[in-house]
Amino acid sequence: MKTSLSWLREFVELPAEITASELDTALTNLGMEVEGIVDQAGTILGDLVVGRVLTIEELTGFKKPIRFTTVDVGRDAPQEIVCGARNFAEGDLVVVILPGGELPGGFKIGARKTYGRNSHGMICSAAELGLSGDHSGIIVLPAGTAAPGVDARPVVGLDDVLIEVEITPDRGYEMSVRGIARELATYFGVPFTDPASRSVAGATAEVPWPVTVEDTVGCDRFAARVVRGIDPAAQSPEWMQRRLIAAGIRAISLPVDITNYLMLEFGQPMHVFDLQRLRGGLTVRRARAGEKLTTLDGVVRVLDAEDMVICDETGPISLAAVMGGETSEWQEGTVDVLLEAAHWDSVMVGRTARRHKLFSEAAKRWERGVDPSLPLAALQKAVDILVEHAGGVVDEHVLDIDHVVAPVALTLPADAPARLIGLPYSSSDVASLLRKVGCEVTGDQVLSVVPPTWRPDLVAPIDLVEEVARLGGYNEIPSVLPPAGSSNGLTPAQKRRRSVGRSLAENGYVEVLSYPFVSPGTADALGLPPADPRRSAVRLTNPLSEEEPLLRTTLLGPLLGILKRNLGRGRRDVALFEAGTVFLPHLTSTAPPELGVDRRPDNAEWSAANAIVPEQPWHLAVVLTGDIEPAGWWGPGRAATWADAIEAARVTLSAAGVPDGLVTVRAAEHAPWHPGRCAEILVDGTVVGHAGELHPAVLAAFELPKRTSAAEIDLDALPDAPVVDAPKISTFPPALIDVALVLDRTVPAAEVQAALAEGAGALLESVALFDVYESEQVGEGKRSLAYKLTFRAPDRTLTSEETIAARDAAVAVTASRFGAVLRGA
Incomplete structure (x- = not known):
């Protein structure tokens, strides 16, 4: 909201010598964020003085008319100035900026030779001084205004202070001079004069123009006045143009300027219709879905059933409370006008503005709330100003359809x-x-x-x-810390999320956060089968974006979008993770009961209402592409594969406190992963997630590199971490034995490892896969898996016979279960 101190002073008796700092403090303490307080006198540097034109010499031979003048500026000698304007004569008083001065925008003035003559300064127009948009000529002051040489700033209104404040969404009344003045009067304890407290004509039995309001909820008050026979060429008074420009609004025409001026002063948006372009009476109603309206900005808008419109016999002519239509706007030559001031539902206006991405100054005020008592007062002042400056005859009839509900105690x-x-x-x-x-x-x-x-x-x-x-x-208000109540600390779920996030970060992954909203095409892009329950998503009634109206059922859709964005910014090696909720709807739920606000819902109503709330388990997902180990002088590096995604899942489970003995990894087929490179992760026999390389079709849909891998784990499906006993450290040396087993390549390495651990017995301390080998020597359809076996006894040093017996027992289990053969045996 932009305004000026002089405008505020018309309604509040502020201290005469109030400083910018005091004004800043007052506005800030009242809850407004001060964007700036500017003294207009300081926007023009140097000498800006009143001058009297002494002589004018017309210069010829140039493409445009040029005048060489001498001007009395109160100095010892007249000033020679070259000027292109022609709207002044000898003896006129003008505004002159002398050499060394600087106009708004950093335009410096000096003495120079132009058009073959010396020019010392410039005779100024209103536009050059930042007072209006009028470039048609220079400012000519009324005779006797001031003596030559007098500072011209107060003469032309450049002695004002401009104020710009940011208004919080709940205080729409402050988006007006009336509202800010009232607040300052309260702060300083000085008298306030309400500009809306004026004698107004009330509603009459006969109306100046027929109007019907069909929806009194969307529009609970509609008032209108008619003025006929105005001068279509009448210009807005200089003081009005100056204030509009200071507020950041372009002067257009007298009727439109009046509505904008009163919107700033009263906080009441208004609209002016050209009566000659209206076809029949007006109807205020909800739009019919699919109706179209071309607004003043030239855009054809398809209307929604929630939008409010003003119609004549031809259909919608205005998008109510947001922007007027082209077919009824004021035009040059208009002599009969209808001025409208109404009161609209703030929720409806806010939704309409967002739906059409049309945040006009009127819509900003309506969605914050406007005083419903203002329409008649605003219309009366609008009519008074219009008749004063453009003539015309005011229709004695007044329209006021009032359905406003009084405030509740x-x-x-x-x-x-x-x-x-x-x-x-x-x-x-x-x-x-x-x-x-x-x-x-x-x-x-x-x-x-x-x-x-x-x-x-x-x-x-x-x-x-x-x-x-x-x-x-x-x-x-004293700054006192609230008392700290007793607490049990973090919940197990909170501890798990923090541990998992910290572990993945330590392993090179970067945490990201995405919006939980997805488009309807995400399920297709992920290649989810038609019967996949993840295709059933919750649709938001009022989404932030109409393109993403669904709540995610998997973290991978938004996460792959973030990966694509990072790749598009030039990143090649990317490893990301995100922890967040997914939303799984109850497909069998019925509609909830309608709950009032007059009482708390009972247990049955509360249960029925919660029955439609989707399940919201906490998931964790990782995606990675490029090199997992960077290349350099030390070597070629290593590209990320499906195995790294599985390892990320193992890191997650380990950080969550799941014992290794409960974790099983086995081959599976599950979208959006590659059927031959997908593993399901089980904890104590229950599937908690999947990991592996993404399907090529999914990578193509998201425009991601080949071999991009991912994992997703349901953290809420994991058991609570058990109490961990301190490890018992043996002081006896380990016995290390490597075994290489040849078996079918379809046998999962994890199952072989589990069989080795089962057969080795209690003496086995650890087993780890360290090599996978395939060649013709091994055999068609075969591969060699090499494992490191570590044996140790807690109470003695193992003999070679004990170690070999344990190894043979382990190999025997793999032989009986998978047909494994010791390589080289």
Whole structure:
């Protein structure tokens, strides 16, 4: 919100010598974020003075008319200035910036030779001074305004202070001069004059134009006035243009400028219709799905059934509360106008603006809340200004369709602010502070508070407590830490998530966070079968993006999108992980009961409502591509494979406290993984996840490199970590034996390792696969798996006979189970 100090002073008696710092402090303490306070006098550097044109010489021979002038600027000698404007004559008073000065935008003024003459300074237009967009000529001051040489800043209105503040979403009333002035009056304890407190004409039996409101929820008030026979060439007064430009709004035409001006001053957005372009009476209704409207920005918009529109006999002519339509806008030559001021539902406007990505100044105010008592006052002032500057005849009839519901009284215990804020507010203090913002307060120990119409944000007792804290002074609230209650520390699930994340980070993975929203095409991109339950996703009623309306059922869709983005930024070797919830809907759930707000739901209603809430297990997923070990002078490096994804799953389970003996890895087929390079991860016989290389079709859909691998684990499916006993360390030396087994290549290495451990017995300390070999020497369809076996006894040094016997027992189990043969035997 941008405004000026002089505009505010019209309605609030601020201290005469208020400084920018004091104003900044006041606005900040009132809850506004001050973006800037600029003294306009400082935007133009150097001497800006009033001058009197003494002589004018017309220069010829140039492509455009040029004048050589002498100007009295209050110095010893007249100033010679070359000027291209022609809207002034000898004897006129003008505004001159002298050499050494600087105009807004960094345009420096000096003495130079141009068009064959010396020019010392410049005669200024309103546009060059930043006062308006008028480039048609220079500023000509009325006779007798000031003597030559006098500082021109106060003469042309450059002695003002511009203020820009950021308004929080709950305080729409502050998006107006009226609202900010009222707040400053409260802060400084000075009188406030409400610009909306004026004598207005009420609704008449006959209306100036027929209007029907079909939806009184979306539009609970619609008022209109008609003015006929205005001067279509009438210009907006200079003071209005200056204030609009200071607020960042371009001056367009007098009727449109008036509506914009009153939107800034009152906070009441308005619209002006060309009566000559309307076809029949107006109807205010919800749009019909599929209807189209071309808005003032030239865009054809397909309307939604929730949108509100204003229609005539031809159909929609305005997207209500957001933007008007091309077919009814004011145009040059318009002489009969209908001025509209209404009150619209804030929720409807907010959704419409987001749906059409059309955040107009009007829509910003409507979705924050506008005072419903303003329409007639705004219309009256609009009519007065229009007639004063453009003539015309005001229709004596007034339209006012009013269905506004009066504010509801809120009940507030008088001691609530003291208890919640921590300051000793008495009952009278609370009542006094609330009355300052316009509330009607009655009662003593229990206060009955009726919020004013301009405060739609005061809807609950806690909002009143916040107002007491704000008006009482945030700086007065002591900084006291809340008492720390007893706690059992982190839950097992929290400890597991932190341990898993830390372990993966230590293994070279980078954690990322993605939105849990996916597009309907994600399931197809992941290659999920038609009957896969992960295809059934929860659809959001009001998604952030219409392109991603579903909640994810797997982490891999968004995670692969992040991987693609990193690859697109030039990263080649990427290893990412994410931990988060997935959303698995209850497909057999029925619709929940409709719950009111007048009471708490009973147990049956609560259970029925929760029955549709999807399951939200916590998953962890990793994706990796490129080199897992970097190449360099030390060697060629190593590319990431499906085995690294499986190892990431093992790291996850280990960090979660799952004992190795409970973990099983075996071949499986599960989308989106490659059928021949996919493993399912089991814990104590239960499948908790999958890992391996992604299917080539999935990689093509996401435009990812070949051999990209991934894993996804259901962390909530893991058992709680058991209590770990301290390991018993043997002081006796280990016995190390390697075995190489030849067997069918289809036999999983993990199952062979488990068989070796089973056969070796209690003396086996560890077993690890260290080599996989395939060749013609091994045999067609065969491969060699080499394992390191470590044997150790806790109470003695093992003999070679004991070690060999244990090894032979281990090999015997693999031979009987898989037909394994010792290589070289």
